[in-house]
Amino acid sequence: MSIKIKNLFKSFGEKEVLKDINVEFEVGKSNMIIGGSGSGKTVLMKCIVGLMEPTSGKIMYDDMDFVSMKGKDKRNLRVNLGMLFQYSALFDSMSVADNVAFPLRMFSTKSPKEIKKRVDFCLDRVNLPDAALLLPDEISGGMKKRVGIARAIALNPKYLFCDEPNSGLDPITAAVIDELIKEITEEFKTTTVINTHDMKSVMDFGDNIIFLKDGVVQWKGTNDELRVSDDEVLNGFVNASQFLDKDHK
Numbered sequence: 058m059s060i061k062i063k064n065l066f067k068s069f070g071e072k073e074v075l076k077d078i079n080v081e082f083e084v085g086k087s088n089m090i091i092g093g094s095g096s097g098k099t100v101l102m103k104c105i106v107g108l109m110e111p112t113s114g115k116i117m118y119d120d121m122d123f124v125s126m127k128g129k130d131k132r133n134l135r136v137n138l139g140m141l142f143q144y145s146a147l148f149d150s151m152s153v154a155d156n157v158a159f160p161l162r163m164f165s166t167k168s169p170k171e172i173k174k175r176v177d178f179c180l181d182r183v184n185l186p187d188a189a190l191l192l193p194d195e196i197s198g199g200m201k202k203r204v205g206i207a208r209a210i211a212l213n214p215k216y217l218f219c220d221e222p223n224s225g226l227d228p229i230t231a232a233v234i235d236e237l238i239k240e241i242t243e244e245f246k247t248t249t250v251i252n253t254h255d256m257k258s259v260m261d262f263g264d265n266i267i268f269l270k271d272g273v274v275q276w277k278g279t280n281d282e283l284r285v286s287d288d289e290v291l292n293g294f295v296n297a298s299q300f301l302d303k304d305h306k
Contacts, residue, residue: 058084058119058215058248060105065114067100074100076272078114085246087239087262089253092269093294099220101269102252106138106218107131118216136164139214139247141238143221145205147193153180154189157207164212179207183237199230206237210245217242217249223258235261256298259283268294 060082067075075097082088090098103109105116107123116123118134126134147156157176161167167175180186183203193201202222209217219238223231239262242249253259259266263280268291276291286292 058246060216060248060250061115061117062101062105063115063117065101065104065116066112067097067104067109068112074272075104075111078274080267080274080277081265082248082250083265084248085243086264087242087249087251088265088267089251089259089263090267090269091253091256091259091294091298092275095271096269097272098252098269102218102220102250105250106140107135136212137215139209139212139217141202141205141209141217141219141222143224145193145201147201147204147208149193151192152189153185153191153193153196153204156193156204157211160208160211175211176207179211180204182210182241183207197230199226199233202226202230202234203237206234206241210241213245215247217247219249219251219253221253221255222251223253223255228257231255231258254298256295270294 062078062080065075065078066073078101090101092098100109104111111124114124121134123131123134148159151159154176157179158172161172161175176189180189183206185200185203185207188196188200222234222238226234235258238249238251241247260280263283266278266280266283267274268276270290276286276288278286283291283295
């Protein structure tokens with residue numbers, strides 16, 4: 058259930074945004090993509106989940122190439138992809154429970170009773186058992202992120218994608234979200250891919266880190282290896298990011 062990216066290129070007209078990306082995202086690990094503005098990390102994630110078509114290359118889910126898949130096969134794989142969006146992307150007119158139930162109603166054959174049971178389980182797992190009947194505008198930003206996680210895991214996906222999960226959160230709430238993503242990744246053995254600028258998250262639980270610079274993989278390794286890296290470009294990015302994080306907090 059790993060994801061392997063092979064010789065991936067993405068261009069917009071004459072501008073080459075991703076240049077020969079070769080990386081693997083591991084099962085049961087927190088795989089993190091880091092890099093500055095314009096590095097290509099958002100484009101890479103969009104290619105991996107099928108929101109963009111790469112110019113060339115392969116995106117292998119186990120032994121299946123997502124890029125060359127057609128119709129039913131691609132739809133069946135997408136059911137196994139859970140997505141936590143940067144701003145949660147909840148439906149304002151739906152209750153918390155209905156937001157979590159949405160993918161189950163769309164993509165599963167579960168009965169209403171089974172859907173309710175799964176929704177209750179997911180909300181309990183993110184410590185929101187009493188929020189089911191509330192609307193998104195009645196809960197905090199951190200709670201919205203947790204509802205987003207509950208919705209992302211509703212179909213019990215093999216792959217979980219998180220786009221800037223700590224964006225807009227205070228440090229304490231961000232730590233709660235980090236721990237929740239880490240626990241779910243390990244508990245359900247998902248292949249979790251996190252697009253983040255939060256260096257505290259990277260240092261705390263970055264099992265497998267990909268650092269992009271100008272569309273190429275400048276460095277890859279674990280958080281322990283990052284701490285002792287002698288890559289000057291990486292270290293410059295990390296130090297600048299940590300300074301900015303402190304400045305904004």
